[in-house]
Amino acid sequence: MASSAEITSQEYISHHLTNAKMCMADGGVAFNKACTDAGFWTLHVDTLGWSIFLGMVFLYIFRSVAKKAETGVPGKLQCAIEMIVEFVDDSVKSSFHGKNPVIAPLALTIFVWVFLMNAMDWVPVDLIPTLAGLVGIHYIKSVPTTDINMTLALALGVFWLIIYYSIKVKGIGGFIKELSVQPFGHWTLYPVNFVLEVVTLLARPLSLALRLFGNLYAGELIFILIATMGVWQIFGPHFLWAAFHLLVIPLQAFIFMTLTIVYLSLAHEDH
Amino acid sequence: MNVNITFVSEMIAFVVFVIFCMKFVWPPIIAAIETRQKTIADGLAASDRAAKDLALAQEKATAQLKEAKAQAADIIEAAKKREAQLIEDAAEKAQAEKEKILAAGHTEIESERNRAKEELRKQVAILAVAGAEKILERSIDAAAHSDILDKLVAEL
Numbered sequence: 017m018a019s020s021a022e023i024t025s026q027e028y029i030s031h032h033l034t035n036a037k038m039c040m041a042d043g044g045v046a047f048n049k050a051c052t053d054a055g056f057w058t059l060h061v062d063t064l065g066w067s068i069f070l071g072m073v074f075l076y077i078f079r080s081v082a083k084k085a086e087t088g089v090p091g092k093l094q095c096a097i098e099m100i101v102e103f104v105d106d107s108v109k110s111s112f113h114g115k116n117p118v119i120a121p122l123a124l125t126i127f128v129w130v131f132l133m134n135a136m137d138w139v140p141v142d143l144i145p146t147l148a149g150l151v152g153i154h155y156i157k158s159v160p161t162t163d164i165n166m167t168l169a170l171a172l173g174v175f176w177l178i179i180y181y182s183i184k185v186k187g188i189g190g191f192i193k194e195l196s197v198q199p200f201g202h203w204t205l206y207p208v209n210f211v212l213e214v215v216t217l218l219a220r221p222l223s224l225a226l227r228l229f230g231n232l233y234a235g236e237l238i239f240i241l242i243a244t245m246g247v248w249q250i251f252g253p254h255f256l257w258a259a260f261h262l263l264v265i266p267l268q269a270f271i272f273m274t275l276t277i278v279y280l281s282l283a284h285e286d287h
Numbered sequence: 288m289n290v291n292i293t294f295v296s297e298m299i300a301f302v303v304f305v306i307f308c309m310k311f312v313w314p315p316i317i318a319a320i321e322t323r324q325k326t327i328a329d330g331l332a333a334s335d336r337a338a339k340d341l342a343l344a345q346e347k348a349t350a351q352l353k354e355a356k357a358q359a360a361d362i363i364e365a366a367k368k369r370e371a372q373l374i375e376d377a378a379e380k381a382q383a384e385k386e387k388i389l390a391a392g393h394t395e396i397e398s399e400r401n402r403a404k405e406e407l408r409k410q411v412a413i414l415a416v417a418g419a420e421k422i423l424e425r426s427i428d429a430a431a432h433s434d435i436l437d438k439l440v441a442e443l
Contacts, residue, residue: 035293055289055291056291057291057292058289058291058292058293059293059296060293063297064293064296064297067300068300071300074304075308078316079307079312081316082312082314082315087322087326090323094319097316098316098319098320101317101320102320117309118309120317121305121308121309121312122305122308124308124313125301125304165290165291165297166293166297168290169293169296169297169298169300170297172294172298173301173302173305
């Protein structure tokens, strides 16, 4: 908890939920409060920085294992990495039956990256902002998945792939036909079907993005609320909530990955 | 929580990460896993095959042993038979030999007896003549009385 007495807990909470912003203003780079009017052209540097850093961590570790992957007796790190890879591979194979070189690496990237970003939730809420404050950074949100930009980017990335593979496998006509002939079989109801199915289709990336964002944002908010209770919170509520996140963090990463696989395998199905 | 340029940046980052993962991370790791799985599967299959081979070899060995025993028994049987045959043959031969020897002996004895008989006859004739000479105190003309002597010899 911030030690200074002059900030109220409301200010404390909103401070912790504010991203570090960057934008172009007056012909130069401006930060934070100067960016309130920048609108769309605002960049959340903390989200971007942490997510790219964590993505790099993921790729560095996995690449270093991949480079000297041993086909005989593997080392301990290789065993751990292979467990994750095999887990993802099994998940992909259980729901996707075609041949596609993109889906498995995509699922792995989503699973590990989202897991690592979620895992930032375990870092005590004041640690990173306090350290950042020492070097003059006023706002920092260290959990990228509590930023709707992050989760929406992931979900829309998946969404474009759904559209791409739907059209690639079925053709534009086949894709539109698939959207029109269900759930009602009569041709007069095809426009109704089309509207319903398009809504369903659009709901997929939206639900993906909002599920992850909502879970992590709420989790982070409660961590911050717990942090306002004082120093002793670390032994009780904080510990319990962090322990609860042992479930939430991997589960949300897993759900995001599984739904991605399911949606993409649906896109590959030709009726 | 407003959507802004961060979203576009993150999407680019996402695409780059996925492509990197697809090109440089996933293929080597999954290849290593699959190679190892294949090696293990091959090893297990080989050990299965070896166990089967062993069982087969044992069966074969048992069968061969059995066969060898049977052969040995046959050989012993044949040898016994042959032995008996040999003994029988020898006995037969010996019997035949014995009979031959006996027959030869009989013949010889017969001829010897005949010869002795002849000899005796002659001697008896001489004795008779000598006896008669002594009785008569005179010589008998053997030639003159040869008919009597011959009669005597024939009666003997």
